[in-house]
Amino acid sequence: xxxxxxxLAGKQTKPLTRxxxxxxxxVIVLAFFFPVLWMALTGFKHEEDAATTPPHFxxxxxxxxxxxVWDKGLRSYLEHSISITVVSTVLVLALALPAAYALSIRPVxxxxxxxxxxxxxxxxxxxxxxxxLYIIAKDLHLLDSxxxxxxxxxxxxxxxxxxxxxxxxxxxxxxxxEASRVDGAGLLRQLRSVIMPVISPGLAATAxxxxxxxxxxxxxxxxxxxxxxxxxPIYLVSFVAPEGQFWAHLSAAATVAxxxxxxAGWAAQDKLVRGLSMGAVK
Amino acid sequence: xxxxxxxxxxxxxxxxxPVRRSSWxxxxxxxxxxVFMIVVTQIPFxxxxxxxxxxxxxxxxxxxHFVGLRNYKVIFTDTIFRTAVFNTVIFTVLPVxxxxxxxxxxxxxxxxxxxxxxxxxxxxxxxxxVMPAAAALVWKFTILDPVFGILNYFLRPFGVHHVDWINAHxxxxxxxxxxxxxxPFMVLIVLAxxxxxxxxxxxxxxxxxxxxxxxxxxxxxxHLRPYLELGVLLGSIYVVQAFDAIFMIxxxxxxxxxxxxxxxxxxxxxxxxxxxxxxxxxxVVVIATILVATLALRLISSLFSDEGMAGR
Numbered sequence: 079x080x081x082x083x084x085x086l087a088g089k090q091t092k093p094l095t096r097x098x099x100x101x102x103x104x105v106i107v108l109a110f111f112f113p114v115l116w117m118a119l120t121g122f123k124h125e126e127d128a129a130t131t132p133p134h135f136x137x138x139x140x141x142x143x144x145x146x147v148w149d150k151g152l153r154s155y156l157e158h159s160i161s162i163t164v165v166s167t168v169l170v171l172a173l174a175l176p177a178a179y180a181l182s183i184r185p186v187x188x189x190x191x192x193x194x195x196x197x198x199x200x201x202x203x204x205x206x207x208x209x210x211l212y213i214i215a216k217d218l219h220l221l222d223s224x225x226x227x228x229x230x231x232x233x234x235x236x237x238x239x240x241x242x243x244x245x246x247x248x249x250x251x252x253x254x255x256e257a258s259r260v261d262g263a264g265l266l267r268q269l270r271s272v273i274m275p276v277i278s279p280g281l282a283a284t285a286x287x288x289x290x291x292x293x294x295x296x297x298x299x300x301x302x303x304x305x306x307x308x309x310x311p312i313y314l315v316s317f318v319a320p321e322g323q324f325w326a327h328l329s330a331a332a333t334v335a336x337x338x339x340x341x342a343g344w345a346a347q348d349k350l351v352r353g354l355s356m357g358a359v360k
Numbered sequence: 361x362x363x364x365x366x367x368x369x370x371x372x373x374x375x376x377x378p379v380r381r382s383s384w385x386x387x388x389x390x391x392x393x394x395v396f397m398i399v400v401t402q403i404p405f406x407x408x409x410x411x412x413x414x415x416x417x418x419x420x421x422x423x424x425h426f427v428g429l430r431n432y433k434v435i436f437t438d439t440i441f442r443t444a445v446f447n448t449v450i451f452t453v454l455p456v457x458x459x460x461x462x463x464x465x466x467x468x469x470x471x472x473x474x475x476x477x478x479x480x481x482x483x484x485x486x487x488x489x490v491m492p493a494a495a496a497l498v499w500k501f502t503i504l505d506p507v508f509g510i511l512n513y514f515l516r517p518f519g520v521h522h523v524d525w526i527n528a529h530x531x532x533x534x535x536x537x538x539x540x541x542x543x544p545f546m547v548l549i550v551l552a553x554x555x556x557x558x559x560x561x562x563x564x565x566x567x568x569x570x571x572x573x574x575x576x577x578x579x580x581x582x583h584l585r586p587y588l589e590l591g592v593l594l595g596s597i598y599v600v601q602a603f604d605a606i607f608m609i610x611x612x613x614x615x616x617x618x619x620x621x622x623x624x625x626x627x628x629x630x631x632x633x634x635x636x637x638x639x640x641x642x643x644v645v646v647i648a649t650i651l652v653a654t655l656a657l658r659l660i661s662s663l664f665s666d667e668g669m670a671g672r
Contacts, residue, residue: 096472103469107384109482110466110543114490116510117498129508173396176389186386192394194657199401201653203601205622206646209639210407211630233400236393263543265389270608296604297622301630311493311604318497318608325501332494343489344482351548355590359552359663 121330128325144332153314163292166231173240182247196237224307235288246280283349286342411639418633431640446622455538456595463546488544496608553587593656
């Protein structure tokens, strides 16, 4: 009976069923969101309010812990994270946009095979490559350097970006591109005056998705960096076995770590599914 | 709207210039990305295979030598390795299955005209966006702590007292956190599937007198099937690599109860510095993943070329 109303438009169902299903939806979604909310809230507590029985839902909020994580340590990790994610995202777009062009608007022969090569690299687990990556980085004296994470995050996000951008480029009307080419526009001018205006929202969404994955990446960062290039997730490792009262501090640090990606993800949520499915689902 | 990725125009353009020089001009924009990916992703995998045939411990420099398949013999007779394989399977199958169930239910609920739908959608994607390392710590301390954790507080009315969730139920803990994290992924994919279903067909079925359950079973479910499959396959490919939550919450323990292959490989390589043995494990993980990846690629390929689906 309940399945019936699920598939039908709301107006078809009885008001009571609608109300119940609405409440159920809110309860489930809020339950899933609760850990995120609790994290942000605990960050606004004084340490003595953070770990209590029963938990304090009402408390005097303070910015102390947010200030403290900023002043103590987190800042340099944030700087590493920002420069690594920004540079790798720019690099991804610079490599992916021409490639996506060559796979959509003026496709090379065997474009399908190339496209599937890109996606297949995304499907091999990183644990299968980490050991040579570590050895190579060590031999080239690139361990604990931002460069090594930039290169690897670029390779991690490039297939997603190629697939996503390709799916956006296919929405560019071919006649316009053809017309501009007949008028003698080179690749760069075509990109600038015809293609970019159409795909710039898609480009922004692609950039945000690359940013999200690079920002949250942990496995490569924990194995290839220690201090000079350590990113925000590595800062959090110090909380695995802490001492004393630390929940408010931990929550504030975790909230700061998550905030950029939450904002980026909320901004890109309409395009998120396209990025996650490599452009296969729109 | 639809899952269209290939358009007829692309095919029409394919053979427009048979001239050799022009085909190189076409290839040029592709080459930097292609070369980059081949160098950065393919060479390490080949090296992993090569390393797996060596006896090589970084703590004993100069002792590296070729041993053939001995590392494979070692890992296959290693009981911890077998535990890790088993844990990898349950830490993949259960979170993917559970998150798909939750994801489908939530997507169906959100596909209706519910008050504040856009807001709820924004909230539900959050667990997927939150940094996994940060989420793991929040779960470990503020939620699952036996004394101060909020879960025990919520469960107190139901007679649950001071359960040490992480030590008493380490596997369930990891599965819960992974399920929580991946449910939004499934919600998004299923929701995209639901929204690509033409409302005219549903309307027609309704006019013909089909009830909701019937419409769901004979129209919605078949339509959703490729989306569900895609969610399961892509989800498996990512979840099989789960590392952050295990590293942060249980460090593979207690004992080896939450050691999966990525974590065991990490221990062998970066605690034991046993490059040969760790590489052999890496090769095994890759071979196991290829099976799932092949299915995923085939599905994406069919989504990609299926004009029936694309045309709607």
